Amino acid sequence: MINDTSKQASQDAIEWALSHGMALKTTPYSAVHTAFSLTPTPISTARYQKLTSSVGLLGKLVHFASEDAEFLNQAIAPITKGDPFFNALLEMHQAIHQPNQQLTHQPNQQESQSAKRLPLLIMRSDFMDDASLGPKLIEFNGIAAGMGPFGQRVHELHKFLQLQAPEAFSEWSTPTTGKLVANHALENLAQGIANATHRINAEFAAIEQSSIDNTTNAPTFLMVVQAGEDNVYDQHLLEHALQSKGIRTIRRTFRELHGKLKTGDNHRLLLDGVGAIDTVYLRAGYQYCDYHANDIISRVCCDALMQTRIFIEKHRVAVNATVSQQLATSKRVQMLLSSMEPCTLTRFGLNIDEAIAVKELLGEMIAVxxxxxxxxxxxxNNDWVLKNQGEGGGHCIFGDDILPKLAALQPHEYQAWSLMRRLHPSARATTALTVRKGELQKVDDLISEIGMFTVHIDGKPAIDVKKLEVETLAVEKFDVKPLEVHGVNEQITDKIAYAGYLIRSKSARSTEGGVHSGMGVLDSLVFID
Incomplete structure (x- = not known):
């Protein structure tokens, strides 16, 4: 039975969540708190250290794969007959990287050029910690890789509860709970974006210093969003963090951008009524409906708004996610990479030791x-998960539903699907308490999906870290000598790729673990040793 102490703690937590923006929009004037676990999920120091020290290599791998046009064309072409959306994405990719294509759909054009964008790869690599195999990658998220701000917020919520409601916190925590695992995802993602934004802005400030017609303005960040989005508070938290760094933030749908983008001098991207844009961050574009515009006459459905995305990448602007990044983080490419030997993975910017470390993280996937x-x-029937190329919830098929789906597929659809070896993480050793829409629920088999954020600018780590800060991090988190963690040594660089984490937990009996679209809850981490 859930006692009054736990009920009061949950009410305190709900009010904390709502007052700190950890919410989903329900109407134009109301919101509901996101579902969350009352206490964090345990992780061993060794498992956490393995992920944080290796996940940056996945970002490096994906960057080099995304910039390898020949590889992407060969990888994606076989699935285009079975997946019209990826056929459209591949056509977009080819249009962006063809230097002679004319951009006739927009006025005020200069001579057409190939892609000028600066690749800003903000990626969330999602893992499950298999009971016997250890952490294995489930999927890459390179477009709409959100909820980093929520990841930091729920960690802060657990810190609050540990202090505010110690009795309830202790009751629902595992007996071996130690220190909470720090999570600065919101701060670090904002920092990585700010670094890219200031870089582009500074480039044009230098170019246009002596220009009479100077289009440089305050550093400006454009977030491309879905119409009617309900997951806006996570986005606004990121915007507020950027605004605190002196960056102007703008929100637009693809439809609102259509016909409003122009070309300035030196391939500067301009937006009517705003001016120059330094960074474009896509929280839309991973499904066909994001490009729907029934009021625009177009030769092909969605073509007009897809041309808008192509137009953006033809300019000197930081972009996440580029079309090539979206292709490189697809299930198809993940399957191909997972089947490669380490020596083959060195094609994508890795040395052999890095490739071996990456190979250990990649789970088994095979083509259908x-x-x-x-x-x-x-x-x-629990050995495999059947996946298509879709992003978000509802694209995985489990158990008894797999064979009927395979039987229904046509041969030309096979390549658009893959089978992934199903992972079986250990459930929490003790019953967990979750909170959803104000209601408390005990879960005796809570398992967690671990999302690790990385940020790269043109393939290079983008998070600033001073040597002293890294050494302090080592001592506080791992209780080891400062120069033994994450490759820290006397020649340490001042940037890393790892930016923070997102934990989504659910009952092992549930197949949909998304916080927004499934039965998952926000969670954080705590060390158990």
């Missing part, structure tokens, strides 16, 4: 073929 049904039937 005419023989896939036999492979699934020969094992347990």
């Amino acid at each position: 073929t005419k023989d896939s049904a036999a492979i699934v039937a020969n094992g347990s």
